[in-house]
Amino acid sequence: MIEYRNLRIALLGAGSVGAQVASLLLEHGAELSERVGAGLELVGVAVRDLDAPRSAEIPPHLLTTDARSLILGADIVIELMGGLEPAREYLELALNSGADVITANKALLATYGPELFEIAEQVGAQLYYEAAVGGAIPIIRPLRDSLAGDRVLRILGIVNGTTNYILDRMDTEGDSLEEVLADAQRLGYAEADPTADVEGYDAAQKAAILASLAFHTTVPLEAVYREGILAITTEQVAAARKAGFVVKLLAVCERVVDPESGVEGVSARVHPALVPIDHPLAAVHGANNAVFLEAEAAGSLMFYGAGAGGMQTASAVLGDVVSAARRHVIGGPGVAESTQANLPVLPISSVRTRYRITLEVADKPGVLAAIATLFAEHGVSVEAVQQDARPDGASPTATLVIGTHEATEAALAATVSALESTDVVSAVSSVLRVEGL
Numbered sequence: 307m308i309e310y311r312n313l314r315i316a317l318l319g320a321g322s323v324g325a326q327v328a329s330l331l332l333e334h335g336a337e338l339s340e341r342v343g344a345g346l347e348l349v350g351v352a353v354r355d356l357d358a359p360r361s362a363e364i365p366p367h368l369l370t371t372d373a374r375s376l377i378l379g380a381d382i383v384i385e386l387m388g389g390l391e392p393a394r395e396y397l398e399l400a401l402n403s404g405a406d407v408i409t410a411n412k413a414l415l416a417t418y419g420p421e422l423f424e425i426a427e428q429v430g431a432q433l434y435y436e437a438a439v440g441g442a443i444p445i446i447r448p449l450r451d452s453l454a455g456d457r458v459l460r461i462l463g464i465v466n467g468t469t470n471y472i473l474d475r476m477d478t479e480g481d482s483l484e485e486v487l488a489d490a491q492r493l494g495y496a497e498a499d500p501t502a503d504v505e506g507y508d509a510a511q512k513a514a515i516l517a518s519l520a521f522h523t524t525v526p527l528e529a530v531y532r533e534g535i536l537a538i539t540t541e542q543v544a545a546a547r548k549a550g551f552v553v554k555l556l557a558v559c560e561r562v563v564d565p566e567s568g569v570e571g572v573s574a575r576v577h578p579a580l581v582p583i584d585h586p587l588a589a590v591h592g593a594n595n596a597v598f599l600e601a602e603a604a605g606s607l608m609f610y611g612a613g614a615g616g617m618q619t620a621s622a623v624l625g626d627v628v629s630a631a632r633r634h635v636i637g638g639p640g641v642a643e644s645t646q647a648n649l650p651v652l653p654i655s656s657v658r659t660r661y662r663i664t665l666e667v668a669d670k671p672g673v674l675a676a677i678a679t680l681f682a683e684h685g686v687s688v689e690a691v692q693q694d695a696r697p698d699g700a701s702p703t704a705t706l707v708i709g710t711h712e713a714t715e716a717a718l719a720a721t722v723s724a725l726e727s728t729d730v731v732s733a734v735s736s737v738l739r740v741e742g743l
């Protein structure tokens with residue numbers, strides 16, 4: 307029997323993910339120790355309420371309400387409390403005491419990531435966060451390690467399970483957003499307050515993390531353009547399907563060139579988008595997540611699986627525990643988060659993409675020509691026009707769907723505002739970006 311040195315692991319928070327991490331560590335600790343070459347000992351679990359019910363049994367002697375003392379005696383600290391404070395304070399304390407740190411907290415990383423990475427670099431500690439994006443799906447480590455020799459060009463991610471579940475049900479069952487949201491809450495996919503999911507805040511935090519890592523640049527959360535799914539109607543989803551698209555809430559992180567200045571930079575945005583039905587992302591159903599990535603040498607890759615769930619997310623946390631523990635055994639400084647590219651983060655107005663615009667127009671001669679002229683005047687090239695047939699004389703208006711070639715957001719926004727103020731257009735009923743063509 308090999309005698310291992312013991313690594314002391316402190317866990318902060320024993321909710322959906324934390325309780326599963328504790329249970330897996332206690333159950334498989336011996337096996338993981340073999341993989342690491344050091345003993346992995348869960349020395350304590352900081353909780354708010356010692357008597358609260360938990361999704362997995364934790365021996366009472368491990369529970370404590372004194373998080374600070376627990377942190378100060380640990381080699382590896384796992385933060386699964388969520389929220390900004392005291393999570394930030396505890397992680398700084400852990401890093402400054404020389405411990406490696408593991409977190410699943412995307413809100414914390416998207417807000418205080420640069421500060422935390424800097425402390426980690428100064429003290430030579432590691433900060434791991436595989437569970438923060440895409441839950442169980444390996445995406446942080448592939449970006450940081452496997453693709454470190456390549457140049458990532460673009461990421462299209464379905465990184466919020468709740469909104470994917472909602473949009474998927476609207477598509478496959480024809481249900482309304484309100485109906486499905488209520489079900490998602492009942493099934494435990496959505497939070498009691500689902501704002502972070504449906505308004506795109508959760509996806510925007512993940513986009514900031516992915517873009518920073520993929521482009522070796524600090525991408526602050528405030529620089530991520532964000533639109534949620536609340537304005538999406540069942541009719542829009544059905545019309546998209548008829549036209550060969552599905553509606554997905556996408557996190558799009560890409561290299562862009564500012565059309566005015568020619569400056570090269572990066573952009574991160576979250577919004578509902580039309581995805582062609584034969585694109586791999588269109589096949590991501592239910593609450594699953596997927597990250598579709600284009601790299602210069604690797605080409606297209608897709609990472610797919612469970613983006614949430616206590617047990618699934620615990621898998622990613624345990625992977626980080628093994629990585630951190632291996633470094634303790636090997637010794638040496640941690641790998642610093644590289645932001646050396648330091649590219650400018652450009653506003654959404656610099657982004658170029660395609661659009662499908664649905665208009666209610668007067669059904670009379672000259673209307674189409676007037677609308678086409680308006681697009682041309684703003685430098686937006688029309689790719690296809692489709693008019694919905696109406697029964698004869700049933701209505702003096704027609705529905706016009708205009709697909710565009712790539713145009714800048716700025717040109718498109720100017721076109722839409724011109725359409726809104728022209729007489730022949732009675733309503734601009736939908737403007738959706740098309741991705742993945």
Ligand SMILES: NC(=O)c1ccc[n+]([C@@H]2O[C@H](COP(=O)([O-])OP(=O)(O)OC[C@H]3O[C@@H](n4cnc5c(N)ncnc54)[C@H](O)[C@@H]3O)[C@@H](O)[C@H]2O)c1
Binds near residue numbers: 319321324354355411
């Ligand atoms: N649940 C998922 O599927 C999932 C997926 C990916 C990432 N995450 C992230 O994992 C983290 C944990 O999520 P969760 O779903 O387990 O949340 P949760 O609400 O179920 O658990 C958090 C636990 O932390 C405890 N806690 C809060 N403040 C504390 C404090 N000061 N001291 C001690 N305990 C404290 C709470 O009482 C609660 O039990 C979050 O950052 C979340 O964003 C969760």
Ligand SMILES: N[C@@H](CCO)C(=O)O
Binds near residue numbers: 467503
């Ligand atoms: N609320 C998130 C949980 C995982 O971060 C989701 O729906 O994907």
Ligand code: NA
Binds near residue numbers: 443
């Ligand atoms: Na992950």
